[in-house]
Amino acid sequence: xxxxxxxxxxxxxxxxxxxxxxxxxxxxxxxxxxxxxxxxxxxxxxxxxxxxxxxxxxxxxxxxxxxxxxxxxxxxxxxxxxxxxxxxxxxxxxxxxxxxxxxxxxxxxxxxxxxxxxxxxxxxxxxxxxxxxxxxxxxxxxxxxxxxxxxxxxxxxxxxxxxxxxxxxxxxxxxxxxxxxxxxxxxxxxxxxxxxxxxxxxxxxxxxxxxxxxxxxxxxxxxxxxxxxxxxxxxxxxxxxxxxxxxxxxxxxxxxxxxxxxxxxxxxxxxxxxxxxxxxxxxxxxxxxxxxxxxxxxxxxxxxxxxxxxxxxxxxxxxxxxxxxxxxxxxxxxxxxxxxxxxxxxxxxxxxxxxxxxxxxxxxxxxxxxxxxxxxxxxxxxxxxxxxxxxxxxxxxxxxxxxxxxxxxxxxxxxxxxxxxxxxxxxxxxxxxxxxxxxxxxxxxxxxxxxxxxxxxxxxxxxxxxxxxxxxxxxxxxxxxxxxxxxxxxxxxxxxxxxxxxxxxxxxxxxxxxxxxxxxxxxxxxxxxxxxxxxxxxxxxxxxxxxxxxxxxxxxxxxxxxxxxxxxxxxxxxxxxxxxxxxxxxxxxxxxxxxxxxxxxxxxxxxxxxxxxxxxxxxxxxxxxxxxxxxxxxxxxxxxxxxxxxxxxxxxxxxxxxxxxxxxxxxxxxxxxxxxxxxxxxxxxxxxxxxxxxxxxxxxxxxxxxxxxxxxxxxxxxxxxxxxxxxxxxxxxxxxxxxxxxxxxxxxxxxxxxxxxxxxxxxxxxxxxxxxxxxxxxxxxxxxxxxxxxxxxxxxxxxxxxxxxxxxxxxxxxxxxxxxxxxxxxxxxxxxxxxx
Numbered sequence: 001x002x003x004x005x006x007x008x009x010x011x012x013x014x015x016x017x018x019x020x021x022x023x024x025x026x027x028x029x030x031x032x033x034x035x036x037x038x039x040x041x042x043x044x045x046x047x048x049x050x051x052x053x054x055x056x057x058x059x060x061x062x063x064x065x066x067x068x069x070x071x072x073x074x075x076x077x078x079x080x081x082x083x084x085x086x087x088x089x090x091x092x093x094x095x096x097x098x099x100x101x102x103x104x105x106x107x108x109x110x111x112x113x114x115x116x117x118x119x120x121x122x123x124x125x126x127x128x129x130x131x132x133x134x135x136x137x138x139x140x141x142x143x144x145x146x147x148x149x150x151x152x153x154x155x156x157x158x159x160x161x162x163x164x165x166x167x168x169x170x171x172x173x174x175x176x177x178x179x180x181x182x183x184x185x186x187x188x189x190x191x192x193x194x195x196x197x198x199x200x201x202x203x204x205x206x207x208x209x210x211x212x213x214x215x216x217x218x219x220x221x222x223x224x225x226x227x228x229x230x231x232x233x234x235x236x237x238x239x240x241x242x243x244x245x246x247x248x249x250x251x252x253x254x255x256x257x258x259x260x261x262x263x264x265x266x267x268x269x270x271x272x273x274x275x276x277x278x279x280x281x282x283x284x285x286x287x288x289x290x291x292x293x294x295x296x297x298x299x300x301x302x303x304x305x306x307x308x309x310x311x312x313x314x315x316x317x318x319x320x321x322x323x324x325x326x327x328x329x330x331x332x333x334x335x336x337x338x339x340x341x342x343x344x345x346x347x348x349x350x351x352x353x354x355x356x357x358x359x360x361x362x363x364x365x366x367x368x369x370x371x372x373x374x375x376x377x378x379x380x381x382x383x384x385x386x387x388x389x390x391x392x393x394x395x396x397x398x399x400x401x402x403x404x405x406x407x408x409x410x411x412x413x414x415x416x417x418x419x420x421x422x423x424x425x426x427x428x429x430x431x432x433x434x435x436x437x438x439x440x441x442x443x444x445x446x447x448x449x450x451x452x453x454x455x456x457x458x459x460x461x462x463x464x465x466x467x468x469x470x471x472x473x474x475x476x477x478x479x480x481x482x483x484x485x486x487x488x489x490x491x492x493x494x495x496x497x498x499x500x501x502x503x504x505x506x507x508x509x510x511x512x513x514x515x516x517x518x519x520x521x522x523x524x525x526x527x528x529x530x531x532x533x534x535x536x537x538x539x540x541x542x543x544x545x546x547x548x549x550x551x552x553x554x555x556x557x558x559x560x561x562x563x564x565x566x567x568x569x570x571x572x573x574x575x576x577x578x579x580x581x582x583x584x585x586x587x588x589x590x591x592x593x594x595x596x597x598x599x600x601x602x603x604x605x606x607x608x609x610x611x612x613x614x615x616x617x618x619x620x621x622x623x624x625x626x627x628x629x630x631x632x633x634x635x636x637x638x639x640x641x642x643x644x645x646x647x648x649x650x651x652x653x654x655x656x657x658x659x660x661x662x663x664x665x666x667x668x669x670x671x672x673x674x675x676x677x678x679x680x681x682x683x684x685x686x687x688x689x690x691x692x693x694x695x696x697x698x699x700x701x702x703x704x705x706x707x708x709x710x711x712x713x714x715x716x717x718x719x720x721x722x723x724x725x726x727x728x729x730x731x732x733x734x735x736x737x738x739x740x741x742x743x744x745x746x747x748x749x750x751x752x753x754x755x756x757x758x759x760x761x762x763x764x765x766x767x768x769x770x771x772x773x774x775x776x777x778x779x780x781x782x783x784x785x786x787x788x789x790x791x792x793x794x795x796x797x798x799x800x801x802x803x804x805x806x807x808x809x810x811x812x813x814x815x816x817x818x819x820x821x822x823x824x825x826x827x828x829x830x831x832x833x834x835x836x
Contacts, residue, residue, distance in 0.1 A: 129159060129175035134183065136168045137193035138217065138310060144192075147267045151190055155182050165493060170194070191263040191276075217259065217310060221303040224256025228300045235293070249296035250287070256303040257283055275302075275484045278451075279814075282477045286810055289470045297811035298481070305818030327396040327418055331362035334406070344413040355405040363396050364416040365407035372403030376765070421509060421764070434517060435492050435785050442488070446796075450483030474810065478803045481813040482796060487820035491788030495828035499781040502832050508774045509762040517785075519743045519761060520778030524722040525676055525771075526715060526737070528729035529683035529693060529702075532747050532768065534658040538570055540577040541639060542655040544630065553583055555652045559644050561588040562601040562610045570640065570656050571599065574610075598642070609645045616643040616650065627653070638685075638692025657689075660696050663769045668697055670772040674779075678722055682711045682737070711737040728771065745771065781831055788824040795820040 139145060145165035153161045157176040164170070172183055180196060187194035231248030234240050257280065264277030279302045286295035332341050334352045344362050347353070352368065355361055361374075373385035376398045385401050388394060394407060397418040413419065458476035461467035496513040503510050510516050530536050543552040543559075550558075560578035563571035564585065578585055588601040597619075598611015609616055617626050627643075630653060634641050639655040668679055681702040683690050690704035703714055715737050718725045727741035738744030738759060746759030747766060763770045799816050802808040 129173055131171060131173050132180060132183070133197045134170045134172065134187070134194045135197055136163070136170050136187065139163075139165065139168055139192050148187065148190055148192065151266070152183055152186055155179065155186060158183070169197075189266055191259055191266075217303060217307045220256050220259050221300075221307045224252045224296075224300045224303055227252035227255055228296045231296065232293070246292045249292035252296040253283055253287060253292075253299050256299040260299065260303065275486055278480045278484055282480050282810065282814075285473065285477045289473060291474065291810070294810040298814045301811060301814045301818050305821060308822055327416075328360050328362040347409055347413060349409055349412060351409045353407045353409055355400045355407055357400060357402050357404060359400050361394055361396055361398050361400065361407065363407070363409045363413065364411040364418075365394055365409045367392050367394060367405055368408050369406035370404050372405055373401040375399040375401060421504060434514060435789065439485075439488055439492055439789065442485075446488075447483050447485055450479055454479035454483065475803060475806075478808055478810055478813045479800075481810065481817055482799050482803065484817055485792075486817060487795065487824050488789065488792040490821060491792050491824040491828070492785050494825050495781055495784045495788060495831060498828050498831040499777055503774065503777055506770065506773060507764040507767070508770055508777075509764060510774070510778075511760050511762075515743055515760040516778050516781055518724065519726065519775060520780075520782040522724035522726045522742055522775070523676065524678035524680070524718050524725045525671060526680045526682055526711075526718060526725060526727045526741065527700075528711075528727075528737075529681050529685060529690065530658060531730050532728055533664045533681060533697060534660050534693060536658060538573040538640070538656045539659050540573055540654060541657045541659070542634070543652065544655075545652040546627065546630070546650055547652075550651055552652075553581065555644060556581065556654070557583045557585050558603060558608060558651070559610055559642075559654055560585045561603045562591075562599055562608050562644070564588055564601075565591040566593060566599050568593075568599075570642065573656050574654065607647055608651075610642055610654075613641055613643050613653075616645050620645055620648075620650065622650070626650070636688050638689035657692075660693060661768060663767070665697050667768045667771055668700060671775070674772060674775060676775070678718070680714070680718065682706055682714055708736050712740045715740040728768070745774075777831070784827055784831060788827055791827075792820055792824060 136148070139148065145163040148170070149161045149163045152158060152163075152170070152172060155174075157179040158172055158174045160173040162171045170187075172179075174180075174183070184194045184196075227248050231245040231252065234248065235245040260276045260283075261280040264275075264280045268277055279298060283295040283298045286292070286298060328344070330341050330343055331347060332339055332354045333347065334340075334354055339354060347363055353361070353363055353365060357372070367388055367390050369390060371387075371389050374388045374394055375385045376395065388405070393410075394405070395418065396413075396416040411417075454476040457479060458473045461472045462469040492513070496516060499516055500510050500513075510519070527533050540556070543556045545552060545555050556574070556578050560575045560583070563574045565588075566572070575585075586603050588603045590600075590602045592600045594600065594611065594615070597615035598609060600607060600609050602608075609619055613627070613631050614624075617624060627650065631641050631643075634653070634655050639657050642654045642656065644651045644654065671679060679700050681690065681694055681697070681700050683693075683702065683704055684706050685704060687704040690702045694700045694702040703710075706714065715725060715727055719740075719742065724742045726743045726745055727737045728745045728747065729738055730747055738746065743760045745761045745763065747763050747768065761774060763774070795816055799808055799813055803813070
């Protein structure tokens with residue numbers, strides 16, 4: 001990212017949405033537990049994004065914000081890797097710009113969130129001007145993205161530029177409305193296409209055509225290839241005039257090299273020495289010393305490589321943008337008593353959307369009428385349809401199975417769950433992983449160094465040692481070709497783009513390359529219990545009559561009759577169980593809720609009580625230890641026990657517990673098999689309940705009766721022992737623990753704004769079974785990144801040696817450079833298909 005130095009832009013402070021929610025739910029209707037849940041959620045959503053999440057994971061997340069000085073002459077601080085930020089001025093001493101931020105520049109980082117907010121619109125008014133988003137066509141190398149930032153940043157009315165190479169998207173902050181035309185013209189002069197994104201439907205987008213028709217490189221590549229092939233065949237066969245092959249080679253250089261030379265020279269004006277310029281020098285230099293065939297080979301191979309790179313990157317990007325196409329561009333609404341079909345960008349919150357069986361939902365909303373099963377696979381990755389009734393939320397892009405639905409729209413098209421997922425994935429692809437920052441630093445030193453060496457090789461031997469100029473100049477040209485870090489620079493981004501894209505299509509949202517790499521390096525996992533390892537909903541686990549004159553079903557029906565009008569979660573569990581079992585629940589009346597005790601109701605003319613053992617025994621005047629031989633073992637097993645009593649006796653007891661998810665044990669087994677040696681359950685529940693759940697999960701370690709701050713302490717202890725620790729929770733109550741872990745993973749994040757914003761990784765469906773998949777994918781991405789970097793460096797080293805020994809040629813050097821780029825791209829793209 002870059003901003004235009006010398007331009008004074010009004011800065012505002014960090015955007016602080018400080019929400020202090022004190023959710024103090026005091027459930028006085030006690031059913032054996034003290035349900036005084038004081039959920040004091042102090043959510044300080046300070047979206048200043050000034051954190052440098054470059055963490056020393058020996059002691060949790062060290063949020064020390066030392067960003068260092070400018071890269072020229074001062075010590076550099078750590079580079080931000082978790083949040084896209086507005087860029088400082090590019091460093092004047094290297095062509096790659098600066099990825100570090102000075103401490104004063106970090107004050108502008110808050111505007112990074114502003115850029116994100118403008119992802120779906122044009123003309124977003126910010127504190128310093130207007131923010132516009134452009135889709136860029138034809139940009140296929142990471143180095144090109146840096147050059148484009150500098151070129152657009154040099155426009156007079158442009159304040160800041162952020163080019164997202166992975167998403168082929170550019171966000172520009174500018175001060176004048178007429179600047180848009182200048183921006184588009186500048187992008188086109190750089191050799192790319194651009195259009196302003198005006199909404200979710202991208203109405204300003206050019207008509208969809210095939211890659212070969214819309215890509216500007218394809219025609220020049222084809223012409224250059226044909227001319228070069230013709231010249232080579234004539235030379236090989238000795239046919240035609242002697243000068244004709246040379247003419248054909250020159251035509252091949254012109255056909256394929258015009259665009260390359262234009263882009264290279266334009267970049268030089270902006271102070272950028274890019275691959276286009278190096279290849280132009282190599283081709284012209286080869287022709288100047290009479291090596292026309294070599295020059296034509298350079299242009300043809302390089303142009304072909306660029307075209308194939310563009311094709312593969314286009315496929316990768318379309319796999320992400322294709323998510324947006326899951327939702328229809330139009331929806332049928334009921335307005336003023338009539339049915340109308342309107343574009344999704346014209347739909348307002350509160351509109352009633354009509355969805356027929358088999359149709360996709362175009363918008364997020366809440367069902368107001370109808371019942372159906374909805375296939376949520378596009379959002380959550382769940383293959384089984386979910387039953388939906390009035391009052392349930394539904395998401396854009398999901399598929400209505402069999403019933404007609406009336407849905408009240410709750411979010412605009414640019415802000416629905418699907419759009420936010422796509423936007424977050426694209427932003428995640430732009431965030432640099434640690435390995436990518438290493439590559440950028442290496443390339444910033446390697447490329448200038450090799451260029452200087454090449455210049456020395458061309459000049460020094462002929463001047464000082466009477467060497468043949470043409471021979472040493474030819475070697476210098478080969479050095480220029482090998483100096484290009486294309487394969488090295490693209491090795492990490494293409495892998496991260498592919499891995500994050502694949503994860504998103506599986507229902508796993510990974511918020512950046514840094515989180516992807518950290519997730520692949522974890523050795524321990526901590527789980528919240530309620531809602532993560534368990535369902536988070538109480539269910540009746542047992543009904544035990546204490547006398548022989550009532551069956552368990554009769555006892556359950558009576559209990560449901562008493563609890564019918566209660567809003568307590570345990571009461572709802574009893575009523576739900578009776579409904580599931582198809583029991584006939586007798587009529588009841590005169591319901592009373594007893595704070596701290598239970599409930600009383602009249603059933604068939606008799607009074608019945610249900611509640612905690614202590615309260616029921618007191619009501620009936622029974623000994624304090626009455627029926628303890630039945631009650632205590634259940635409580636020690638983690639069950640909540642309630643007694644049902646008539647006027648004269650206790651009829652029986654009911655046990656309720658939060659049931660373990662059916663896939664929890666299998667998920668833990670898969671994690672062990674994948675090498676996760678330490679797994680710990682963290683819970684605020686009592687030790688008996690925690691022990692019972694842990695035993696049902698195969699003996700997982702646990703820590704019970706923990707307050708939120710105790711969970712943070714537990715995470716820090718795990719970090720000291722294991723280095724890399726993931727914390728899995730619901731993304732809301734566990735926010736402090738999630739933030740303290742190496743990677744915070746939120747469950748069931750579909751439609752949950754807080755989870756989407758705060759977690760490093762979000763499992764969109766309420767499916768813990770996706771966790772092993774996420775870890776496997778991250779580890780595979782790490783392996784591929786290391787393979788790509790090692791291969792790229794090896795190819796460079798081999799050809800530098802070959803050049804020094806005199807065993808290489810110019811066209812072979814170009815072939816190696818282009819071939820290595822294509823190989824690392826193809827290797828990274830394998831992640832689009834695996835793992836399942």
